[in-house]
Amino acid sequence: MTYKLREYQARDIERIRAEYRAGARSVLHVAPTGAGKTVVFSHITNNAYNKGKSVLILTHRHNLLQQTSEKLTENGLRHGIIAAGYSSIRYRIQVASVQTLVRRLDNWEYFDLIINDECHHLGAKSWQKIRNHFCKENTKTKFYGCTATPIRLDNYGLGNDFETMVVGADYNYLINKGFLSKPRYYVPNHINLDDIKKSMGDYNKKQLRDRFESDRYIIGNAIEFYSKLAEYKPCMVFCINIKEAEKTALQFRNAGYKAIAIHSKMDYGEVKKAIMDLRDGKVHIIVSCDMVGEGTDIPRVECIIQLRPTLSLSLNHQQHGRGLRSYPGKEFSIHIDQVGNCEKHGLIHWPIKWKLTKDKFEPKIAAVKTCPFCFAAYPAYMKKCPQCGRIKPVKNRENNIERRQGELKKIDYIELNKKTKEAKSLHELHTIAKETGYKPGWAYHIWKQKQTRKETA
Numbered sequence: 001m002t003y004k005l006r007e008y009q010a011r012d013i014e015r016i017r018a019e020y021r022a023g024a025r026s027v028l029h030v031a032p033t034g035a036g037k038t039v040v041f042s043h044i045t046n047n048a049y050n051k052g053k054s055v056l057i058l059t060h061r062h063n064l065l066q067q068t069s070e071k072l073t074e075n076g077l078r079h080g081i082i083a084a085g086y087s088s089i090r091y092r093i094q095v096a097s098v099q100t101l102v103r104r105l106d107n108w109e110y111f112d113l114i115i116n117d118e119c120h121h122l123g124a125k126s127w128q129k130i131r132n133h134f135c136k137e138n139t140k141t142k143f144y145g146c147t148a149t150p151i152r153l154d155n156y157g158l159g160n161d162f163e164t165m166v167v168g169a170d171y172n173y174l175i176n177k178g179f180l181s182k183p184r185y186y187v188p189n190h191i192n193l194d195d196i197k198k199s200m201g202d203y204n205k206k207q208l209r210d211r212f213e214s215d216r217y218i219i220g221n222a223i224e225f226y227s228k229l230a231e232y233k234p235c236m237v238f239c240i241n242i243k244e245a246e247k248t249a250l251q252f253r254n255a256g257y258k259a260i261a262i263h264s265k266m267d268y269g270e271v272k273k274a275i276m277d278l279r280d281g282k283v284h285i286i287v288s289c290d291m292v293g294e295g296t297d298i299p300r301v302e303c304i305i306q307l308r309p310t311l312s313l314s315l316n317h318q319q320h321g322r323g324l325r326s327y328p329g330k331e332f333s334i335h336i337d338q339v340g341n342c343e344k345h346g347l348i349h350w351p352i353k354w355k356l357t358k359d360k361f362e363p364k365i366a367a368v369k370t371c372p373f374c375f376a377a378y379p380a381y382m383k384k385c386p387q388c389g390r391i392k393p394v395k396n397r398e399n400n401i402e403r404r405q406g407e408l409k410k411i412d413y414i415e416l417n418k419k420t421k422e423a424k425s426l427h428e429l430h431t432i433a434k435e436t437g438y439k440p441g442w443a444y445h446i447w448k449q450k451q452t453r454k455e456t457a
Contacts, residue, residue, distance in 0.1 A: 008169040009168075012029060016166050024164045026143035026161065026163050027142075027162065027166060028146075028147075028162035028166070029041075029144065029166050031148065031167075031169070032148050033317060033322075034180050035168060038067075038071050041146055042071055045072070045093060049092060049093060053112035054110070055094070056108075056111040056113070056134075057117060058101070058115065058116050058117060059098065060099075062083070062268055065095055066272075080093070080095070082095070083097040094108075098124075112140070115145075118146075118147055122152065123152040147314075149314040150165060151314060153201055153312045153315065155312070155313060155361060155362060156360050157355065157357035165354070171348065171349035180325065182332045183347065183349055184332050184376065184387065186334070186336050187337045187375055188224075193208075196208060208308075209244065212307070219247070221338060222338050223251060223252060226285075234284065234298070234303070235284060235303035236298075237285060237304075238308045239288065239308055240307070241289055245261040245262075245263055245287045246287075249261035258285070259283065259285035260285075261287040262274050263288070263289040264289070278300070279300055281300075298322065298325070300327050301325065303335075304333065304334070310341060317348055337377065342377050345365060347377065347379075368380060371390065416432070423446075426447045430443045
């Protein structure tokens with residue numbers, strides 16, 4: 001093999017083996033994004049192969065299939081690929097696309113070990129059909145699953161699919177040991193999504209698209225904060241759909257950055273080239289629509305921008321995890337949450353006590369506070385912002401007095417309303433906000449209201 005196991009990876013592998021020796025048939029392995037789960041299951045695959053066993057590795061996306069195949073090849077493991085466009089070669093190791101294998105199950109009768117990569121997708125009918133097929137054919141088949149979040153996308157646990165669970169090192173351990181970078185969160189914008197309907201456990205994509213099309217300033221706000229916090233640093237932006245991804249990439253290019261959108265309508269070669277260009281510094285920003293979440297390893301990424309709200313803890317962790325890889329000279333990663341996901345799911349490095357359950361699992365999430373000065377997000381119990389060191393001002397509602405940076409300022413709301421009505425540009429509103437002590441988000445909100453009135457007049 002071309003790699004050396006880290007101490008915590010070797011420890012996890014031994015614990016997984018112990019579960020099988022104790023009689024378990026299916027074992028779930030939980031490890032953070034960036035902990036090297038592919039390395040772990042490659043090592044398990046190699047050991048099984050050396051013992052004369054057959055191994056099936058299941059992936060749910062073409063790009064993950066390609067990446068898994070490349071990793072196995074790097075480690076000298078010959079394998080076949082079960083996917084559209086590939087010849088069927090009967091090696092004892094097979095990497096399969098779920099979408100293809102589910103149509104070719106009659107061609108395959110038995111595997112000693114079936115590995116489910118990113119197994120939080122196991123709730124899908126195609127995964128279940130594959131599992132039931134091999135369970136019926138031979139009761140000796142063992143199952144191994146790995147994920148950073150042991151819950152399905154609808155937040156139900158994986159207790160129906162696995163008998164036991166091995167939880168590896170958490171984010172804080174990996175950060176403290178230097179294996180992952182420390183994340184810094186910023187929440188510069190707040191949007192209300194209470195009226196958005198739910199579809200398959202997450203927000204309805206069409207309604208989200210309509211909301212974002214009507215709110216013109218979310219992307220502009222993202223560009224502004226990228227320029228302030230991470231200008232020209234390798235960045236990944238996550239969007240709702242292809243149209244929004246293309247539009248966002250265009251606006252970043254118009255702002256002077258090299259940005260490219262990647263999505264499912266592009267072939268794997270185009271996506272891979274875009275990722276390589278980001279790694280090589282030829283592109284500043286990749287804007288993704290469901291393409292570079294799970295399994296994508298780009299250590300140079302220093303900034304994550306979320307423009308896609310989600311109710312899924314798994315999806316939220318996968319997106320933020322793209323920025324956590326360590327890289328020489330990378331002191332920390334910057335996470336700009338434009339859509340309030342961290343208020344629902346907490347910060348990615350906060351510890352979660354996972355449970356292997358068949359029911360819906362909603363982990364306890366510590367409350368998040370946003371600094372009104374620098375917009376950094378941090379635990380609500382902290383008295384001052386860990387980034388800028390300032391304390392949130394205390395407001396005296398009775399006297400309309402706002403306390404900020406040790407100064408008292410009485411706000412004349414009649415004069416404020418007059419200035420607001422007379423303001424003819426976003427810049428003028430920013431000036432009013434600064435004079436009054438309001439956050440920049442107030443200016444965006446007022447400007448948006450003005451534009452809406454013009455359009456409906």
